Amino acid sequence: MNDSKNFVNHIRPRFVPEGALRVLYTFCLGGVSFLAFIVLGVTGLLLMFHYQPGDNAFSSILTISSVIPYGGVIRNLHYWAGQLMVVTVNLHMLRVVWTHSYKPPKQLNWLVGVGLLIFVLFLDFTGYLLIGSQESGAAATVAVNILGLIRLIGSGLAQILFGEPSVLSGSTLVVYVWHCVALPMVAFLLQLYHFWRVRRDGGVRPL
Amino acid sequence: MARLPLKHLTEKEGIAALFFLAFCLGLALMFQPSVGTSNQAPSVSHAVAPWIFGPFQILLLYLPPRVGALLIPILIIAGISGLPWLVDVLGVKWGQRIFMTLFVFVCALLLWFVVKELWWT
Numbered sequence: 435m436n437d438s439k440n441f442v443n444h445i446r447p448r449f450v451p452e453g454a455l456r457v458l459y460t461f462c463l464g465g466v467s468f469l470a471f472i473v474l475g476v477t478g479l480l481l482m483f484h485y486q487p488g489d490n491a492f493s494s495i496l497t498i499s500s501v502i503p504y505g506g507v508i509r510n511l512h513y514w515a516g517q518l519m520v521v522t523v524n525l526h527m528l529r530v531v532w533t534h535s536y537k538p539p540k541q542l543n544w545l546v547g548v549g550l551l552i553f554v555l556f557l558d559f560t561g562y563l564l565i566g567s568q569e570s571g572a573a574a575t576v577a578v579n580i581l582g583l584i585r586l587i588g589s590g591l592a593q594i595l596f597g598e599p600s601v602l603s604g605s606t607l608v609v610y611v612w613h614c615v616a617l618p619m620v621a622f623l624l625q626l627y628h629f630w631r632v633r634r635d636g637g638v639r640p641l
Numbered sequence: 642m643a644r645l646p647l648k649h650l651t652e653k654e655g656i657a658a659l660f661f662l663a664f665c666l667g668l669a670l671m672f673q674p675s676v677g678t679s680n681q682a683p684s685v686s687h688a689v690a691p692w693i694f695g696p697f698q699i700l701l702l703y704l705p706p707r708v709g710a711l712l713i714p715i716l717i718i719a720g721i722s723g724l725p726w727l728v729d730v731l732g733v734k735w736g737q738r739i740f741m742t743l744f745v746f747v748c749a750l751l752l753w754f755v756v757k758e759l760w761w762t
């Protein structure tokens with residue numbers, strides 16, 4: 435009980451340091467990155483109603499884009515929010531460097547941030563594979579080959595991460611579950627931890 | 642430093658959120674992203690990576706896979722992760738310089754990719 439109260443109080447404190455309110459200090463880039471994540475979650479959920487992983491992936495995307503009512507705009511929103519999130523997260527990282535906000539006691543949150551950056555890139559990559567185009571197939575093949583370079587565990591890892599992608603389509607059920615469930619879930623929890631740490635480390639204010 | 646009610650923060654972030662949503666919606670209404678090549682079409686001879694993975698494609702194109710695909714990306718991630726400790730040991734100036742060198746290196750690879758794969762083909 436105490437722990438959950440502690441968590442809520444840090445996520446939703448009654449007061450915040452004045453520095454956190456300076457637009458020209460954070461440029462709202464962390465918040466906007468989180469918003470992009472929420473937009474991706476909502477539009478992604480809507481896409482899941484009509485998307486079919488596997489051999490029909492490509493044609494299901496075409497159906498979503500041109501037949502399903504509002505499908506086109508939902509897919510476009512999902513795509514653009516994903517592109518923008520990569521940009522805003524990188525700018526957010528630059529802001530943190532600019533203001534030296536990785537310094538103690540914020541080193542751990544810096545590492546959490548790097549973890550989030552990697553998650554965002556993996557989400558982007560698995561999303562690209564789900565299109566099921568020839569290019570997705572090529573990307574999946576490259577990824578499987580790269581993992582194959584790692585001795586002993588590489589090919590097992592490739593199986594776990596991608597299943598058995600065909601050269602003609604990167605879309606598999608395994609990639610689908612990573613992209614829609616496992617990666618977003620862990621990324622979401624990591625973000626909550628990131629926000630909690632921001633306040634635990636004294637809040638956003640010039641050090 | 643003074644502490645102010647949370648309401649001020651949510652108002653500020655709320656305004657940024659509205660701008661971001663409007664921008665996203667504008668892009669979504671105006672620009673239709675490509676779906677790539679159907680797997681029923683004749684095979685493409687050279688697949689171009691999405692821009693986000695452009696730096697990776699350049700590294701793979703010119704370097705042995707173990708170096709371009711594993712060693713360099715791992716070194717970049719390690720360098721970025723280690724920033725707070727680099728600063729501890731080398732001082733803020735050099736720590737930040739190392740970070741910025743890594744960051745600019747990735748941006749340069751991206752620019753190389755854009756020029757090579759997206760403009761000239």
Ligand code: HEM
Nearest residue numbers: 460464465467468527530535543544547548550551637638
């Ligand atoms: C999913 C991606 C991310 C989200 C949603 C996110 C969100 C946030 C938010 C909302 C804040 C509060 C201040 C602000 O808005 O700037 C923050 C602070 C911070 N973030 Fe992130 N972040 C992400 C990725 C990263 C990355 C990639 C890094 C660095 C590698 C990072 C490092 C930090 C640090 C060190 C702070 C504390 C800054 C301070 O106290 O001034 N974050 N983040």
